[in-house]
Amino acid sequence: MQFTDLKAQYAVLKTSIDARIQRVLDHGQYIMGPEVREMEDALAAHTGAPHCVAVASGTEALLIALMAIGLKPGDEVITTPFTFAATAEVIVLLGGKPVYVDIEPDTCNIDARWIEARITPRTRAIMPVSLYGQVADMDEINVVAARHGLVVIEDAAQSFGATYRDRKSCNLSTIACTSFFPSKPLGCYGDGGALFSNDDSIAQAAREIRVHGQSGRYQHTRVGVGGRMDTLQCAVVLAKLERFGWEIERRKALGERYGRLIRATGAPVQLLAVRPDRDCVWAQYTVMVDDRPRVQAALQAAGIPTAVHYPKPLHHQPAYATDCCPDCNPHSIRAAQRVLSLPMSADLSEADQDRVVQALAAAVAARPA
Ligand SMILES: *Cc1c(COP(=O)(O)O)cnc(C)c1O
Numbered sequence: 001m002q003f004t005d006l007k008a009q010y011a012v013l014k015t016s017i018d019a020r021i022q023r024v025l026d027h028g029q030y031i032m033g034p035e036v037r038e039m040e041d042a043l044a045a046h047t048g049a050p051h052c053v054a055v056a057s058g059t060e061a062l063l064i065a066l067m068a069i070g071l072k073p074g075d076e077v078i079t080t081p082f083t084f085a086a087t088a089e090v091i092v093l094l095g096g097k098p099v100y101v102d103i104e105p106d107t108c109n110i111d112a113r114w115i116e117a118r119i120t121p122r123t124r125a126i127m128p129v130s131l132y133g134q135v136a137d138m139d140e141i142n143v144v145a146a147r148h149g150l151v152v153i154e155d156a157a158q159s160f161g162a163t164y165r166d167r168k169s170c171n172l173s174t175i176a177c178t179s180f181f182p183s184k185p186l187g188c189y190g191d192g193g194a195l196f197s198n199d200d201s202i203a204q205a206a207r208e209i210r211v212h213g214q215s216g217r218y219q220h221t222r223v224g225v226g227g228r229m230d231t232l233q234c235a236v237v238l239a240k241l242e243r244f245g246w247e248i249e250r251r252k253a254l255g256e257r258y259g260r261l262i263r264a265t266g267a268p269v270q271l272l273a274v275r276p277d278r279d280c281v282w283a284q285y286t287v288m289v290d291d292r293p294r295v296q297a298a299l300q301a302a303g304i305p306t307a308v309h310y311p312k313p314l315h316h317q318p319a320y321a322t323d324c325c326p327d328c329n330p331h332s333i334r335a336a337q338r339v340l341s342l343p344m345s346a347d348l349s350e351a352d353q354d355r356v357v358q359a360l361a362a363a364v365a366a367r368p369a
Pocket of ligand 1: 057058059060083084086087129155157158178179180181191192193
């Protein structure tokens with residue numbers, strides 16, 4: 001069994017993907033070829049966001065977002081400590097300081113109620129993460145941000161395709177950043193990402209920063225990066241978009257089925273809460289268990305691949321600890337000890353899913369050796 005079944009997806013989409021790749025090989029415009037704009041237009045239409053800028057990766061999208069708002073050394077960005085390192089990495093890289101607000105223990109997303117208390121005169125932005133594919137409390141976060149003149153940047157690396165109050169992830173705040181890392185809900189065959197914005201000048205800045213800060217050829221108006229997305233990777237995303245609507249529905253159905261089956265076993269497994277006004281596209285299907293190392297080993301012995309997203313909150317990582325006390329963010333600390341991601345992809349079969357649930361129930365029920 002695969003943790004993420006990319007081979008089955010390729011088998012289904014082979015004709016379109018091969019044809020799209022061949023077209024790029026034929027026209028030969030590997031950098032900023034026509035597929036880049038075509039993908040940007042398709043993703044803007046899909047999300048409803050006015051602007052989409054294709055970039056080299058999800059991390060690059062986050063970095064360019066902070067550069068586009070002019071983050072300066074010493075500036076603070078409020079974010080969650082329970083996320084992939086890239087979220088805080090880009091803040092620190094620019095000399096900024098991540099200010100962590102703990103998560104809700106049931107959704108593992110930033111607890112919007114505690115954000116305002118952490119705002120200081122140095123705060124520039126709030127960066128919520130739509131973890132596992134479920135958007136955080138974006139309306140509440142936007143209200144707080146507006147009150148204090150802050151920019152909200154959604155780290156939507158795991159939530160492309162998700163819906164929140166009839167709107168799409170990536171179109172819920174001034175800026176959003178997603179990733180096309182192969183295992184994300186919408187993946188390419190290498191690195192890729194996109195920045196979305198509803199602000200014309202931020203989008204223009206992002207377009208320039210992406211190509212070394214050029215406002216025209218060899219006209220370097222600002223400091224930028226080499227942050228373009230390859231034409232070939234945009235071609236892969238365009239081919240994958242053909243089946244993406246079906247894949248998202250399938251992921252949501254599999255997520256609901258996982259929940260139903262796990263609950264029916266009566267096993268002591270905590271499911272992630274999904275709020276009624278939004279959905280989860282399950283970039284990872286993550287549950288919470290006690291004694292995770294033992295459960296994970298039992299699943300491995302049963303031939304079930306699992307993963308941990310993520311084993312340490314960022315305020316326990318030496319590079320991103322800031323001045324946060326080790327005991328701060330207790331919900332993040334506890335989640336990091338208990339989360340366990342199970343196999344998930346649109347092509348996961350129900351038979352394999354049944355096997356995962358049986359093995360999980362047996363693993364948590366077994367007495368420690
Ligand atoms: C994957 C991911 C990123 C980084 O995306 P890359 O394309 O791998 O650079 C950033 N934030 C979160 C929450 C992610 O899951």
